[in-house]
Amino acid sequence: MEGRQLQQVLNPQRLKALQEWMQKSSITLTQVNGQRKYGGPPPGWQGPVPGPGCEVFISQIPRDVYEDRLIPLFQSVGIIYEFRLMMNFSGQNRGFAYAKYGDPVTASTAVMTLHHYRLPDGGCLTVRKSTEKRQLRLGDLPTNINQVKLLTLLRMVSDGVEDVMLKMAGPKGREVVALVNYSSHYAASMAKKVLMQAFKKHCGISITVKWTSFSKSKHVSETEQEDGTSTPPGLNPFPKPSISPPHLHPQPFLHNVPAHPPLQSSFSAVGGPAGPPRDEMKPQGPVNCDTVSLLQWMCEVHRLGTPQYEIRYHHASSDGFLCFSYEVLIPCFLIPLYGVIQILPGPSAQATKEEVYRAVAELVIQTICKVSSLRPF
Incomplete structure (x- = not known):
């Protein structure tokens, strides 16, 4: 009886379709510690390893749906750097997976395009930005x-x-x-x-x-708590976590951080200023660097830890600006700095992406200087 039930769960036709797809597409899947992985990087990948904000979390996957259906679906949005399907020993999938793209904008597009996507044979996928806890x-x-x-x-x-x-x-x-x-x-x-x-x-x-928990979140299932998810797309404010007691911080200047970091907003065009004029933020440390490098340098000099960015694209406004929300975690602050920015699109996706990161880094530098005795130079 158990053998027949397992055979029904595994669905031989679906397994055969998976094998045929792998042979036809020359896809290689690697089984590692309860998950089956494609890529990381895939063959022919050019460019750096994707950073924070590039991964989406996929849940509500029917237990007999495999990579032959999921990978082409998520590749329809953009090139996938890595795809990980969580697996049971029985050969079932565990109902959730991760897809990592080359940049946060493509990941956000996947969320907006495929969230609540209904599969032909039944089942409705839930697609969210992964928290990418590190x-x-x-x-x-x-x-x-x-x-x-x-x-x-x-x-x-x-x-x-x-x-x-x-x-x-x-x-x-x-x-x-x-x-x-x-x-x-x-x-x-x-x-x-x-x-x-x-x-x-x-x-x-x-x-x-x-x-490490940086904020209190709404109740989610046991599986999602273990692997981490973020809320569905939308321009909702980030949660405002309270700061830990001052005696827990190793750096004295962190005592002055307020309980709720200010929500920053900025309007910027590619190549233009974000917030106050750039002359007010002239670097005296690294020479000829943008604000992303300056923020990295500041964190290294003051031993704050490596900044971790999560940037989400939301919509284009009627006047042509692209709207993004951001959350930047600097480990020594224990809580993220967050806000909303708007920029005009650049001549290419890469130029737009670089300007978003520059604008966000500049706002983070300004916020750090306002809420602590730390100075950038």
Whole structure:
């Protein structure tokens, strides 16, 4: 009986269609830790690894629908850098997947185009921007732990570790926790599966490993909580999280950060200013750099951590401006800076993308300088 039920679940016709599609398209799928992956990068990919804001989360996938239907559908929006379908040992999919594009605008287009897409054989997909969480919180660490040795161990047992920061937490501020930043959501997800066992093996201690939560979100299913999603597209304000108590911050200037970062707005054309004139922000650090590089330099000099951008395209206004919302997480601030910008489209998609990032970086620099004693130069 169980064998017949499993056969019905797996649907031999669908499996045969998947195999035929793989042979015809020369697609290679790799099974890794409960997920089946295409690309990362795919054959012939040109350009850098996509950054934050390029990935979408797909849920409500029927259990017998596979990559032969999903990948062509999401490729119809733009070139896919990576596609990951979560799988059970039985051969079923787990009902959700991730598709990563080359830039945030294409990812936003996929959300607007394919959210609530109805499959021919039934089922309605839910498509959202992925939160792309890249930071893990390690708890129950020894109080005498050494940051350099911890970083060495983390890089030995997991891939993609960028940096680690120790801080005091707990009711009395006596618990040591580590915030570990990874180069991608995928790298952090893989690390989350192995770190507890790795610390038992190499150090003989039991630790807790959780995703870092930056804000309170609405209730979602257990599966979505584990892997992270964002809200459906729309120009809704980002949630306003409260800041942690001052004694938890390692840098004294962070004491002055207000509980709710100001919502910034800007109107900009490609090549033009965003907010106050650029003369007010002349760099004295890096020479001949744009604001994205300047923000990166500031964060490196003051040891704030690598800025992580999430930018979403929403709509084009009647006067020709493109409207975007942004959220930038700087690890030492613990909460994101967020806002809305409008820019005129550039001569190419790449020029528009670069101007969006420049405008956002400039607003973040201005906000940091307003809410703290930090100066950019």
